[in-house]
Amino acid sequence: MSNLSDLGKLVLRVALGVLMLLHGISKVKNGVSFIGPSLAANGLPEAFAYLAYVGEVLAPILLIVGFWTRPAALIIVVNMLFAVFLMHMSQLGELSKSGGWALELQAFYLFNGLAVALLGAGKFSVGGNGGRFN
Template sequence: MNRHDDAAKLILRLVLGILILLHGISKMTHGVGGIVGMVQDHGWPGFTAYFVYIGEVVAPILVIAGIFTRLGGLLIALNMLAAFVLVHHAQLFMLNGQGGWQLELQGMYLFTAIAVALLGAGRFSVGGAGGRFN
C-alpha cells in the first residue's frame, strides 16, 4: 500500500467522523427525547434511542482517531440503517427537485461508513498501519 492510499483513508475517516460527530454533539446538547418517541412508534423499546450516542459520538471518535476503525465504521453504518428505518423510509425511492436521490446525503454517510469499515484506518492513525487496534 502506498502513502496516497493512507492519505485517502485519512481524508475519508476525518470527513465521515467529523460530520457524524456533529450530529452526535447536537444530540448530546439537546437530548434524544424525539428519538425515544420515534423508536417507540416503531415498536422498539424507548431505551434503544440512546444507542444513537454510540453511533454518533463513540463510533465517530474511533473513526477519527483511527482506532478500532472497522468497528467504528460498522457502528456508523448500523446507525444510518436505523435512521433509514425510523426517519427516512418514506423517501427511500424518491427523487429530489433536482433529480437526485432524496436520501443522497444519508446514503453517502451509509456507504462511506461501509467503505471505512472495509478499508480500515491506514498508516495515519492512532493504530498505525497494521496496528493491533486498527
C-alpha cells in the same frame, strides 16, 4: 503509492468522522427524545435512542483518531440503517427538488462507513496498519 493510499484513507475517515460528529453534537445539545416515539412505534424500547450517542459521538471520535476503526465504521453503518428505517423510509423512492435522491446524505454516511470498514484506518492513525480492528 502506499502513502497516497493511506492519505486517502485518512481523508475518508476524518471526513466521515467529523461530519457524523456534528450530528452527534446536535444530539448532545438537544437530546434524543425525538427518536423514542419512532422506536416505540416499531416495537423497540425507547431507551435505544441513547445508542445514537454511540453512533454519532463515540464512533466518529474513534474514526477521527483511527482507533478501532473498522468496528466504529460498522457502528455508523448500523446507525444509518436505523436512521433510514425509523425516520426516512417514506423518502426511500423520492427525489429532492434539485433532482438528487432524497436520502443521498444518509446513503453518503452509510456507504462511506462501509468503505472505511472495508479499507481500515491506514498508517496515519493511532492504531496504525497493524491493529486487529484497524
